[in-house]
Amino acid sequence: RNQKNQSSEVTFILLGFSEYPELRGPLFLVFLTIYTVTVLGNLGMIVVIHVNPKLHTPMYFFLSHLSFVDFCYSTAVTPKLLENLVVEDRTISFTGCIMQFFFACIFVVTETFLLAVMAYDRFVAVCNPLLYSAVMSQKLCYLLVGASFSWGIACSLTSTYFLLTLSFCGINFINNFVCEHGAIVAVSCSDPYISQKIILVSATFNNFLFCPQGP
Incomplete structure (x- = not known):
């Protein structure tokens, strides 16, 4: 089926916390509070690091990007x-659900690799303090951050592409509050084998890269 036609016909319904209608009000306040604190905390961190010259170091450079992600x-x-x-x-909408997954996937993968980069930064600082400035140069810092974002985008594009090869029929109930891969695949009308394998391989590869290897 033509993808453009499919996107206009398919609708997703996020069930979320619909089973607990009496908790919707309290949950809204809880999540709104958490989101507000998260936004203000992360943006505040970025601003403070940017305006304070003493914080213009690799550690805080990575921390500012982690806050952004x-x-x-x-x-x-x-x-x-x-x-x-x-x-x-x-x-x-179909487009809205796919876009939400696309961006969420980018930032999840990027955050994972930024944490690995920060761990490497602290490893160099502890194990080679005299060479720290030389090893963690500005060029390397930008390269590591750029690589993290690039890999996040590449993984998200790949996963989203294989999601778009699936067929969906009419109204689909997603038993979640977010359009994540497993929930979307579960309501597909076609065989999700390839899409599931792509996610499995990607997750395994990312975990292999993220986990420190012994000597």
Whole structure:
């Protein structure tokens, strides 16, 4: 089926916390508070690091990008969650669902590799303090951050592409509050074998790279 036609016909409904209608109000306040603290904390961290020359070091450089990624991930997921807690219509379009997954995947993978980069930074600082400035040069810092974002985008593009090869029929109920891969695949009308294997291989490869290897 033509992908353009499919995107206009398919609708997803995020069930989320619909089983507990009496908790929707309290949950909205809880998640709104957490989201507000997350946004203010991450943006505050970025601003403080940017304006304070004493914090212009590799460690805080990585920390500012980690805060940015955390802010982006929260913003990709939380607003729709909050909306679904206050309105009866919990639908999300095919395009909206795929885009939410696409951006969430980018920031999750990027955050994972930024944490690995920060661990490497601390390893160099502890084990080679005299060579720290030479090893963790500005060029290397930009390269590591750029590589983290590039790999996150590459993984997300690959996963999203194989999701788009699946067929979906009419209205689909997603038993989640976010469009994550497993929930989307579960409502597909076609065989999700390849898409599931791609996610498995990607996750295994990312974990292999992320985990420190012994001598």
